[in-house]
Amino acid sequence: MANSITINGKSxxxxxxxxxPLLWFLRDHLAFTGTKFGCGSGxxxxxxxxxxxxxxxxxxxxxxxxxxxxxxxIEGLSANGDHPLQKAWxxxxxxxxxxxxxxxxxxxxxxxxxxxxPTDNDIEIAMQGNICRCGTYQRIKKAIRQAADDLAKEV
Numbered sequence: 001m002a003n004s005i006t007i008n009g010k011s012x013x014x015x016x017x018x019x020x021p022l023l024w025f026l027r028d029h030l031a032f033t034g035t036k037f038g039c040g041s042g043x044x045x046x047x048x049x050x051x052x053x054x055x056x057x058x059x060x061x062x063x064x065x066x067x068x069x070x071x072x073x074i075e076g077l078s079a080n081g082d083h084p085l086q087k088a089w090x091x092x093x094x095x096x097x098x099x100x101x102x103x104x105x106x107x108x109x110x111x112x113x114x115x116x117x118p119t120d121n122d123i124e125i126a127m128q129g130n131i132c133r134c135g136t137y138q139r140i141k142k143a144i145r146q147a148a149d150d151l152a153k154e155v
Contacts, residue, residue: 008076018064
């Protein structure tokens with residue numbers, strides 16, 4: 001197992017059991033509380049982070065499997081909370097209770113990393129593993145389309 005892990009561009013020592021889920025390392029050892037606990041089984045998406053730019057469920061990812069990987073949490077998505085997805089989320093009034101939103105945004109960011117111009121069908125397929133108990137799915141889709149448009153203008 002590696003002696004350290006890179007999260008949001010910074011190295012942190014690993015001094016826990018290698019089987020500890022990344023979620024608990026983030027929350028309990030580093031106080032990165034943006035990544036939420038939902039189901040504990042990787043089914044709801046509340047704990048979504050990026051591992052080497054790809055969405056992954058932190059609740060089922062053992063810390064020992066992350067040697068030489070780059071982990072990004074919602075806290076590391078943008079320095080000032082101004083990622084195009086974060087701005088589109090607010091402009092489209094996506095959050096209601098807000099609990100799932102960090103995971104939703106991280107999953108959407110992974111989608112936009114791999115597909116700059118997703119269709120509605122692409123969005124629906126990519127986001128189907130993230131549950132929103134408030135049912136803001138149409139606003140989520142609209143925000144993702146807006147962020148994709150905004151990102152296309154930046155290029």
